[in-house]
Amino acid sequence: MKQTSRIQSSLLSCTIVVLVLMVWTAFTTQSGGGVASGADPAYAALMNEDAGGAGIPSPLDVGRALVQQLSDPFYDAGPNDKGIGLQLAYSLARVLLGFALAMIVGVPLGFVIGMSPLLSGALNPIIQILKPVSPLAWMPLALYTIKDSGQSAIFVIFICSIWPMLVNTTFGVANVRSEWLNVGRTLEVPPLKRALTIILPAAAPTIVTGMRISIGIAWLVIVAAEMLVGGTGIGYFIWNEWNNLSIVNIIVAILVIGVIGMILDQMLAGISRLITFQE
Amino acid sequence: MNTILKLMPKGACTETADIADRKSGRKMISIEGLAKCYPKRGGAPVTIFEDIWLFIERGEFVCILGHSGCGKTTVLNILAGLSEASEGTVIADDSEISGPSLDRAVIFQGHALLPWMTVLGNVAYAVSARNPRWSRAKVREHAASFIAKVGLSYALDKRPSELSGGMKQRVGIARALSIEPKMLLMDEPFSALDALTRGTLQDEVRKICVETEQTVLMITHDVDEAIYLADRIVLMTNGPNARVAEIVRNTMPRERARNELHHLPGYYDIRNHLMDFLVSRSGSFDVEAATQAGWSAKRPPVVEIGSGV
Numbered sequence: 034m035k036q037t038s039r040i041q042s043s044l045l046s047c048t049i050v051v052l053v054l055m056v057w058t059a060f061t062t063q064s065g066g067g068v069a070s071g072a073d074p075a076y077a078a079l080m081n082e083d084a085g086g087a088g089i090p091s092p093l094d095v096g097r098a099l100v101q102q103l104s105d106p107f108y109d110a111g112p113n114d115k116g117i118g119l120q121l122a123y124s125l126a127r128v129l130l131g132f133a134l135a136m137i138v139g140v141p142l143g144f145v146i147g148m149s150p151l152l153s154g155a156l157n158p159i160i161q162i163l164k165p166v167s168p169l170a171w172m173p174l175a176l177y178t179i180k181d182s183g184q185s186a187i188f189v190i191f192i193c194s195i196w197p198m199l200v201n202t203t204f205g206v207a208n209v210r211s212e213w214l215n216v217g218r219t220l221e222v223p224p225l226k227r228a229l230t231i232i233l234p235a236a237a238p239t240i241v242t243g244m245r246i247s248i249g250i251a252w253l254v255i256v257a258a259e260m261l262v263g264g265t266g267i268g269y270f271i272w273n274e275w276n277n278l279s280i281v282n283i284i285v286a287i288l289v290i291g292v293i294g295m296i297l298d299q300m301l302a303g304i305s306r307l308i309t310f311q312e
Numbered sequence: 313m314n315t316i317l318k319l320m321p322k323g324a325c326t327e328t329a330d331i332a333d334r335k336s337g338r339k340m341i342s343i344e345g346l347a348k349c350y351p352k353r354g355g356a357p358v359t360i361f362e363d364i365w366l367f368i369e370r371g372e373f374v375c376i377l378g379h380s381g382c383g384k385t386t387v388l389n390i391l392a393g394l395s396e397a398s399e400g401t402v403i404a405d406d407s408e409i410s411g412p413s414l415d416r417a418v419i420f421q422g423h424a425l426l427p428w429m430t431v432l433g434n435v436a437y438a439v440s441a442r443n444p445r446w447s448r449a450k451v452r453e454h455a456a457s458f459i460a461k462v463g464l465s466y467a468l469d470k471r472p473s474e475l476s477g478g479m480k481q482r483v484g485i486a487r488a489l490s491i492e493p494k495m496l497l498m499d500e501p502f503s504a505l506d507a508l509t510r511g512t513l514q515d516e517v518r519k520i521c522v523e524t525e526q527t528v529l530m531i532t533h534d535v536d537e538a539i540y541l542a543d544r545i546v547l548m549t550n551g552p553n554a555r556v557a558e559i560v561r562n563t564m565p566r567e568r569a570r571n572e573l574h575h576l577p578g579y580y581d582i583r584n585h586l587m588d589f590l591v592s593r594s595g596s597f598d599v600e601a602a603t604q605a606g607w608s609a610k611r612p613p614v615v616e617i618g619s620g621v
């Protein structure tokens with residue numbers, strides 16, 4: 034039963050992709066052939082080497098560009114011409130660094146807030162005000178104080194990924210079942226050990242859910258942040274290709290960003306499966 | 313034709329006698345004037361129970377019987393050190409209870425197993441809390457031997473979610489026994505089980521407690537369970553303002569089997585007495601009228617029914 038439904042759904046999703054590709058191909062090549070041959074070759078070259086339509090590349094062009102980009106992903110030919118793999122590595126490094134910093138600050142802080150009703154009451158209003166601020170709003174402030182575009186991008190990632198982790202950790206820690214806490218208390222387990230052996234495992238699924246939300250948001254925000262600060266990264270790559278009017282490379286970048294985002298999410302989903310317990 | 317024999321408090325009993333009793337070391341637990349109030353939203357605080365006096369001797373099995381909501385769990389939690397009394401004190405082993413202690417193990421109303429640990433892990437957690445210096449192997453061996461006592465050796469590596477209700481409660485019992493406490497506190501440990509499982513578990517618990525001369529305080533609202541397990545049965549009136557109305561001394565022979573218990577002479581007299589209390593007297597208990605008739609909170613009447621001995 035389960036097997037067949039999985040086969041069915043993957044068949045269906047393949048069909049949908051093929052259909053979309055067919056419509057896309059039909060739309061981009063049908064008008065292209067006639068017009069492009071009659072038009073000024075220089076104009077065609079300006080729009081795009083061999084694409085037709087209104088400058089929208091066909092799936093075949095995208096596929097070709099994808100293969101070309103991925104065959105040499107790490108070349109470095111000056112500040113405005115780097116391989117997509119190199120740019121992704123810059124972005125990933127920023128995301129992972131900002132995320133790690135947020136985790137180091139957010140999880141222990143959330144732990145303490147969750148355990149102390151006093152702190153929870155005191156800090157909750159502040160968190161509620163800061164949480165809804167778009168992380169990009171912090172960018173000018175970061176640039177002004179840090180004076181380094183790369184570090185500012187990391188700071189923005191830090192700011193945007195700390196909130197879900199902080200809030201989820203607080204919630205998870207504050208809502209550990211009291212009977213589990215009582216088990217620790219009646220066994221006279223010292224407080225720190227109790228926090229690590231009872232509260233942490235009990236709250237871990239909620240904490241990891243927060244981390245999963247965080248990494249998703251961080252991966253969303255990095256593209257916008259890099260478009261703003263420029264220099265390196267996949268966001269800058271897209272901005273640069275837009276300036277080059279290379280729509281095909283932008284589509285390639287969108288695909289690659291999507292795939293990496295999915296991989297990041299699945300990694301945390303895997304961790305989540307490992308530490309989730311059944312009651 | 314049942315002979316009801318009431319041992320009314322002797323007026324001459326003084327507090328110095330109590331203290332002498334306590335010093336002699338027979339007393340494991342001494343509950344003295346215990347009361348618990350909870351604040352009520354927009355009103356005066358509610359007193360769940362008040363003026364509770366109870367002594368438990370070493371090696372004794374005491375059951376508290378009372379209706380839902382009369383504060384049994386609350387009394388037990390105070391004894392466990394998990395919550396604080398509003399008034400009065402509890403003295404355990406010559407010192408006042410100020411918090412949880414490894415000397416008093418608790419078997420919770422829900423099984424309260426840690427779901428991310430295996431059966432062995434749950435018991436070993438308690439064992440290593442009791443003996444922090446033991447090696448891993450020794451902790452494991454000790455835990456496994458107590459799991460064997462409740463007949464779960466085949467399920468060492470299972471998680472609580474893979475166990476039936478009865479098996480979970482068994483693990484809870486093994487965990488409590490594994491720290492070799494001076495006293496066992498049980499909060500309706502069998503109430504969520506089917507009759508058959510409950511019966512076998514009662515047998516096991518009774519066997520272990522008799523063998524090890526374990527001091528036990530158990531809460532129940534099952535009359536038959538109380539008669540089978542307890543040496544003394546404490547009857548609490550309905551809350552709020554619950555009291556200990558009387559204490560029934562169990563006259564069933566010490567060697568008793570669950571299956572034959574109801575054939576013993578005097579069994580139904582005790583059972584009817586307890587049922588009568590639960591059905592009518594627990595609700596209509598009037599402190600003033602009872603005091604006039606000689607009842608006192610400090611020395612609630614000890615009742616012996618029949619002559620089962």
Ligand SMILES: Nc1ncnc2c1ncn2[C@@H]1O[C@H](COP(=O)(O)OP(=O)(O)OP(=O)(O)O)[C@@H](O)[C@H]1O
Pocket residue numbers: 350351360379380381382383384385386387533551
């Ligand atoms: N934290 C609390 N705040 C206010 N009232 C409480 C609180 N905990 C318990 N109570 C009240 O105290 C009373 C006694 O509760 P308790 O759990 O001790 O009852 P119980 O005798 O164990 O009942 P049961 O047999 O159903 O387990 C109840 O009326 C309950 O509403």
Ligand SMILES: [Mg+2]
Pocket residue numbers: 384385386421499
């Ligand atoms: Mg209860």
